[in-house]
Amino acid sequence: MIKNKFSYLGVAEAKYIGAPHDYVLITERHQLLDKKTWDKFVEVFTENSDDHDIGWRCEYWGKMMRGACLTYRYHGDDKLYSMLDYAVRELLKVQREDGRFSTYSEEKQFNGWDLWGRKYVLTGMMHFIDICKDDTLKNQILEAICRHADHIVEKIGDGEGQKSILKTSSHWLCLNSCTILEPFIDLYKRTGKKSYLEFAEYIIGLGGCAGGNLMELALLDEIAPFEYPVNKAYEMMSFFEGLLAYYELTGEEKYLDAVSKFVEKINETDVTIIGCSGCTHELFDNSIVKQTEYNEVQMQETCVTVTWMRVLARLHLITGDVKYVDRIEKSAYNALYGSINTKWENGLSIEEGLPIDPFIFDSYSPLYNNRRGLATGGFKRFRTGGYYGCCACIGSAGTAVFPLIGTLKSESGIVINEAFEGVVTTVTPSGKKVTLNSTSDYPVGDKYSLAVFLEEDEKFELLIRIPDWCDEATLTVGDEMRKVYPGYVSIDREWSDGDTVEVDLPHHLKSHYLNGKTAYTYGPLVLARDELKEGKKTDTEFTPSECNAFKFLPSGDGESLRILLECEGEDVLLTDYASCGKYWTNKNAKVSVWLNAK
Numbered sequence: 001m002i003k004n005k006f007s008y009l010g011v012a013e014a015k016y017i018g019a020p021h022d023y024v025l026i027t028e029r030h031q032l033l034d035k036k037t038w039d040k041f042v043e044v045f046t047e048n049s050d051d052h053d054i055g056w057r058c059e060y061w062g063k064m065m066r067g068a069c070l071t072y073r074y075h076g077d078d079k080l081y082s083m084l085d086y087a088v089r090e091l092l093k094v095q096r097e098d099g100r101f102s103t104y105s106e107e108k109q110f111n112g113w114d115l116w117g118r119k120y121v122l123t124g125m126m127h128f129i130d131i132c133k134d135d136t137l138k139n140q141i142l143e144a145i146c147r148h149a150d151h152i153v154e155k156i157g158d159g160e161g162q163k164s165i166l167k168t169s170s171h172w173l174c175l176n177s178c179t180i181l182e183p184f185i186d187l188y189k190r191t192g193k194k195s196y197l198e199f200a201e202y203i204i205g206l207g208g209c210a211g212g213n214l215m216e217l218a219l220l221d222e223i224a225p226f227e228y229p230v231n232k233a234y235e236m237m238s239f240f241e242g243l244l245a246y247y248e249l250t251g252e253e254k255y256l257d258a259v260s261k262f263v264e265k266i267n268e269t270d271v272t273i274i275g276c277s278g279c280t281h282e283l284f285d286n287s288i289v290k291q292t293e294y295n296e297v298q299m300q301e302t303c304v305t306v307t308w309m310r311v312l313a314r315l316h317l318i319t320g321d322v323k324y325v326d327r328i329e330k331s332a333y334n335a336l337y338g339s340i341n342t343k344w345e346n347g348l349s350i351e352e353g354l355p356i357d358p359f360i361f362d363s364y365s366p367l368y369n370n371r372r373g374l375a376t377g378g379f380k381r382f383r384t385g386g387y388y389g390c391c392a393c394i395g396s397a398g399t400a401v402f403p404l405i406g407t408l409k410s411e412s413g414i415v416i417n418e419a420f421e422g423v424v425t426t427v428t429p430s431g432k433k434v435t436l437n438s439t440s441d442y443p444v445g446d447k448y449s450l451a452v453f454l455e456e457d458e459k460f461e462l463l464i465r466i467p468d469w470c471d472e473a474t475l476t477v478g479d480e481m482r483k484v485y486p487g488y489v490s491i492d493r494e495w496s497d498g499d500t501v502e503v504d505l506p507h508h509l510k511s512h513y514l515n516g517k518t519a520y521t522y523g524p525l526v527l528a529r530d531e532l533k534e535g536k537k538t539d540t541e542f543t544p545s546e547c548n549a550f551k552f553l554p555s556g557d558g559e560s561l562r563i564l565l566e567c568e569g570e571d572v573l574l575t576d577y578a579s580c581g582k583y584w585t586n587k588n589a590k591v592s593v594w595l596n597a598k
């Protein structure tokens with residue numbers, strides 16, 4: 001197995017303040033600590049609930065368990081741990097006699113979204129094992145998921161009497177089924193059981209879908225993912241995460257090469273200005289070009305945002321390449337935080353178009369003259385009442401990954417990826433306690449300061465990220481100031497108790513032009529017009545001053561930034577995109593990133 005360049009801190013070793021921490025608390029309060037929701041997620045495994053509509057209720061438990069476990073790794077809340085312990089034990093009770101956890105009957109199994117749901121059971125259970133404090137429970141879980149996996153290995157394959165995985169779904173050329181690759185590799189790492197590795201290699205050999213070999217297409221690097229035989233963004237990234245897991249296991253460079261090329265092609269052709277993909281529902285569709293268009297259908301799914309962030313985070317830990325953090329930051333501050341239902345507004349079901357009670361995450365993100373909260377992705381009703389959606393389940397993985405990636409450890413020291421304010425208490429490479437106290441007004445302000453506290457002097461490296469948007473940064477250590485450039489700045493020295501580092505990251509209002517429209521960014525924040533805030537249509541034309549002159553206004557109502565752009569005639573109000581359009585049920589709550597600026 002390869003050794004990662006970087007690793008996460010221990011549970012709750014970072015205690016931040018501000019948005020990254022606040023959004024974790026919101027997801028805990030409104031979702032992860034809700035016992036009734038976990039009970040509903042377990043209930044669907046007892047009643048073959050996905051038989052009648054070939055549904056995906058099977059994914060809810062494992063998808064939210066993964067996000068909840070990542071949230072616990074950051075926050076370390078005892079109430080959350082107790083709830084997850086309860087949810088795991090409840091699911092263990094509903095395992096079938098043949099070993100499977102499934103929401104499909106024996107007659108309809110290995111159809112529709114069955115393998116997709118079984119994947120998420122494996123994923124959620126193994127994430128809980130990683131935080132589990134009870135060795136007996138760990139062993140029970142591992143035994144249960146091995147029985148679950150053994151049933152799959154017995155029934156799926158190219159042997160006599162087996163069903164090909166490329167015939168297990170009528171959706172997306174069976175790409176959804178093939179995403180079970182990643183947890184099978186993880187299970188092999190934990191058990192060493194050869195049949196799990198062989199099953200993973202069987203999937204890799206088939207290429208991930210019934211329409212062609214996705215890995216070979218990525219290695220050729222001739223076409224973009226939106227041109228592949230299947231273009232479902234979320235599932236495709238999940239399959240490539242499995243290839244990344246195989247690289248971690250084997251060290252065979254072609255698998256890392258395939259994932260790296262795939263990710264670069266997505267970034268070139270499908271990642272919009274807010275850090276998401278898919279301007280046609282949740283499909284790769286050359287969104288880099290289409291993002292300026294008015295779209296009557298939902299676009300840019302939160303599942304895609306979070307999966308993109310997760311794949312980038314995994315690549316970053318493996319390679320140490322700073323560009324992946326730059327991309328995570330863009331997605332987090334804009335697409336992800338924009339999706340959080342801070343006003344606890346009602347939404348709409350995608351299938352029925354009916355009002356529904358609030359979810360903490362919106363499923364889709366508009367970019368031109370449209371509203372939030374127009375549909376609930378992955379919406380399904382439960383037989384005994386209630387409903388849920390896929391994006392609501394996955395969102396907490398995103399709100400956890402962002403603070404988790406903020407500070408990392410390396411063999412030679414500590415990595416500061418994000419200018420978060422707070423306290424990090426961890427150990428140096430020699431195993432001695434170190435505390436890092438940071439103050440920051442980022443992402444709106446320019447200043448980040450770090451104080452190092454040690455029990456005794458020690459030499460180690462601090463790596464500090466300078467964001468890719470900032471080309472005028474300076475760094476001061478003690479009395480020495482120097483200009484620094486985007487990427488990592490290495491400070492490898494002997495540190496004494498009370499040493500300080502100060503980083504200045506000058507922000508500027510920048511214009512971005514595409515297809516005759518203009519967008520504005522300020523540091524890592526994408527700005528937007530908001531119909532309710534401004535009191536006028538977001539698609540009206542305006543002529544800004546030549547130098548993009550503006551003035552700051554007092555922010556409020558959840559805003560990070562509020563500015564008035566000077567224009568010929570009436571000035572235009574711009575605020576951070578994440579705060580815009582939050583009154584979902586108001587038909588005049590349209591928001592626009594791409595603007596008709598002359």
